[in-house]
Amino acid sequence: MRQLNAFIKKEWMEQFRTNKLLIIMIVSVMMGIMAPAVAKLTPVLFEAMADTLAEQGIAGIEVGEVTALTSWQQFYKNISMLVIVFVIMYSGSYTTEYQRGTLINIVTKGMSRTKILVSKLLVQLVVWTMAYVVNFATTYVYTEYYWDNSEVKNCIFAGLMVYIFGIWTIGLLTLASSIGDTNMSVLLITGGVVAVCYILSIVPDVAEYMPTKMLGAVEVLDGSVSTANYGKAIAVLAATYIMSIVGAILIFRKKKI
Template identity: 40%
Template sequence: MMAFLKKEWMELIRMGRVWMLLLIFILFGIMNPAMAKLTPWMMEMMSDSLADAGFLLTDVKIDAMSSWTQFYKNIPIGLIIYVLMCSGIFTTEYQRGTLIPVVTKGLSRGKILLAKAVMLFGMWTVLYTLCYGITYGYNAYFWDNSIAEHLWFGAVCYWGFGLWVIAVLILFSAICDSNTQVLLGTGAIALGVYFIGMFPQLQDYLPTKLMDGMTLLQGGAKPEDYYVSLAVAVGMAVLFLVMSCICFHKKQL
């Protein structure tokens, strides 16, 4: 299994995915405070044209909360890019037939799936932590992060949502034969849960509630309000992994 993990890591490096993802998440981490810092300047540049259109601009107050708002707007894009770039981690192996000699030499399918899952979860954790840490550092330098409430718990919530999405990705990777099918299945589940969450009676029980970190930071909610959705996300992720293992054992390689 350790040899297979090393093989997965080397393949990601050779294909350049690691460096591309690192660059993207570092850029997002820098863009969050940069966009907040540049907002007054951009509004000043647009003031004349807006005044001609009949709009009156007032002074724009920028603080750490403005940067965190940018973070929670940009990190979903980062997660989507991550899913797009990792959607073929299983299907590429199916198409090339590279798993057949590994399995025939004695490596169990469960260890193959576990190795790939560890790689996906681990990369998401590192990339998310890097993006969050850069934003946090710049916010602490320019402003004051203490203005935001439950800052760390809000970070854990979206990280947990990302793990849930990756668990869905692994499930469809164990079932489907192409990354297009994997993306369609993952997107359908994520969008389906998102639309179900539009019903107020159900939104507290769905993983998509974990995306709403700004309500926590602004003091509009308490960590206890997210415990159920966090537990549901973890429970569903474990269930998806078990289902993935069952389906992968029956998969025709």
């Protein structure tokens, strides 16, 4: 327990002193503001440019009524960016340690490798949770201020779906980090798996089972799609998450560092 605590403390200190936490938090606040801001400003922009557009023969563009739903639609359009920023920032969590040899001192002191992995995983989960909650809450508060969140159905459910997609991605990142030796190989493996999920999702029957379905959770907001449709994908996501972590531990224990 003392070993685990010590390494978690080290990982946590790293978040602060290397400014990782600060950067991801700034990105989440900015993205949180951007969604309602874009929803609010688009009609204003169109209005301002209406004359110019008419002169060029572009007319009759109808900007629909902007509601809380528009704001949330913007949110889900941008949210994969937050996941990508997170993955890029944490793709070096293990590989920089492999390359610099910083884990050698730790491991040769009798530190269990499983505990190293668990420490990193826990800290990444906490950072993801903080970043996502801040991002979601910022959009929620602004949307509530300008419009009314109660117009949107299943608001929290949709938010949770993207959140667990982030958790799943961290599992994938951990597995990739136990396999790859460089930052780039970790990104390729993680990105590759997500890309394969997207490609398989072309087949509608298969799409129902893909963890990437979570990123499309915006469809439940207007009530046209039932939340019950997500059961299968959640089950697959949970199972593959556990497999990623178990696999990562097994590989990491025999990893040449």
